Amino acid sequence: MMPKTIEFLFDVGSPTTYLAHRRLPAIAARTGASLDYIPVLLGGIFKATGNAPPGLVAARGQWMNIDMARYAAREAITLQHNPDFPINTITMMRVLTGARGTPDFTPLVEALFSAMWEFPRNLSDPETLKATLTAAGFDPDTQLARAGGPEVKSALIKATEYAVSRGAFGAPTFFVGDEIFFGQDRLDWVEKAAA
Template sequence: MSKCVEFFFDLGSPASYLAWTQLPGLCARRGARLEYRPMLLGGVFQATGNASPVMVPAKGKYMFVDLERFAQRYGVPFGLPPGFPINTLGLMRGLIGTQLHAPERFEALLGVLFRALWVDRRNLGDQAVLDETLDKGGFDPAQFRALAGMAEVKEALKQVTEEAVARGVFGAPTCFVEGQMFFGQDRLDFVEQALA
């Protein structure tokens, strides 16, 4: 039986974006299954007493330099969207709603949203910009909003976030391989080692 990488992430996390650019290929190399676990990073921070590195000016400044280094290493485009950090509650609800109700479209939507934020540097906190992004990506903005507003979808995001916290998650991205936890996109070499 192949191993599984559980990928707990939030669209608003630039490190989650960088991990996303690498994990599918890494899992393919190792014959592992990639399981996407959308969670709300703000909820994780609230539950654990953690905060975004940008809240500490020196740390935030260094983090952006370091993220750019990794983007260059991976050979992927990367830039910060205006208004960063953004509130991702609606985005994450729409994403997990799609995962639940149209799983065959989930990965395509994930790509549209990650690229819009971190490649095209679009402010998805602006409803008009989000609607345009979804429409251009082949998704119905009204359907996305309807999914995001469903009680069961809100509960699903809350449950994944609570599960993440219960398992020791304090930030994004966090991967699990057979119970082992790996925090940060800069730990993917350890994820691959765990799959070997």
Template sequence: MTKTVEYIFDFAGPNGYLAWYPLKEIVERTGAKLVVTPVLLGGMHKLTGNSPPMMRDADVKGKVAYASLEFNRFLDRHGMTRFTIPKAFPFNSILLQRVLVAAADEEERQALVDALLPAVWERGLNCGDVDAVAAELAAAGFDAQRLLEATQGPEVKQRLIDNTEGAVARGTFGIPTYFVGEEMWFGKERLAQIEEYLGGGKP
């Protein structure tokens, strides 16, 4: 039976960018199925009492510097030479997250992630600028009007809230988080463990 990897995702988390590309390679190598669940990282933090590592660990001597070292090691290991931290970081990702929820199906949702991740984390897209987001969507071949109009609908707004609350209820506290069935992993450092599990290993 084909296993499904559920990716709990928000554009707002830089590690969401880093994990996306190797995760897709793992799914392809193992023959697994990938699904993306859009959530709000800010809402998740409020529900769990979590906070961004640079804030949470600011007073721990050496920890933020080491996290930066590991972050850059990951970029180098995977050849992610175009990654940059946007000037407006941290930023509100609610518009982009609603766009993902509004996708017609899973195929379009993943295509949107493929198109918008580089826009955000390589070219510094202003995620709150509706016109800029519309231009990016149109340039990538999407029906920008359909998607952006849908983001204002109550069903899309509520589904994003429900996704976030549902993920937290299952144990999620940050991005990137992955589920295979009831098994959960957190962090880009767990990707090798996920691949081993998909190949028949223990979680």
């Protein structure tokens, strides 16, 4: 039987997506599944589906922070509140889209998730983003030039449209074959499907 693929539709601006990112490698190791990280624009998904960030409902946002802290503690994941949240992630997601399929992709994903949720910074600030890329060993001008190309912008739009066309309404969203799973709290079901 062929190993399955877990498609992980992600935006680094989502703390629950960060929690999923931290847990996915162990799931892949246990199941033999491959991981396909697909950068999408969460704001674009919200706009296309009429969804909204959970924090817009005060009680839901408060509960979600408690719930994320519980998951982080249980899984021994460092999760810090980013004081600049919500952060416009379009440039970061274009950087990741431009790097997809290159050796830069995985270290860039790691650097940006870490700078959002482990050592929180305002990555919508261009100088802070450049400093973060430099500290991670990248030439920020090269990364940002690639991210600004029309083909990269188009690819991010297409990935976001792909997510919506398959039923995504937020992030993290996972596909295992034809099955869709939403939320880092559904990873046990993702693992079962991948196994």
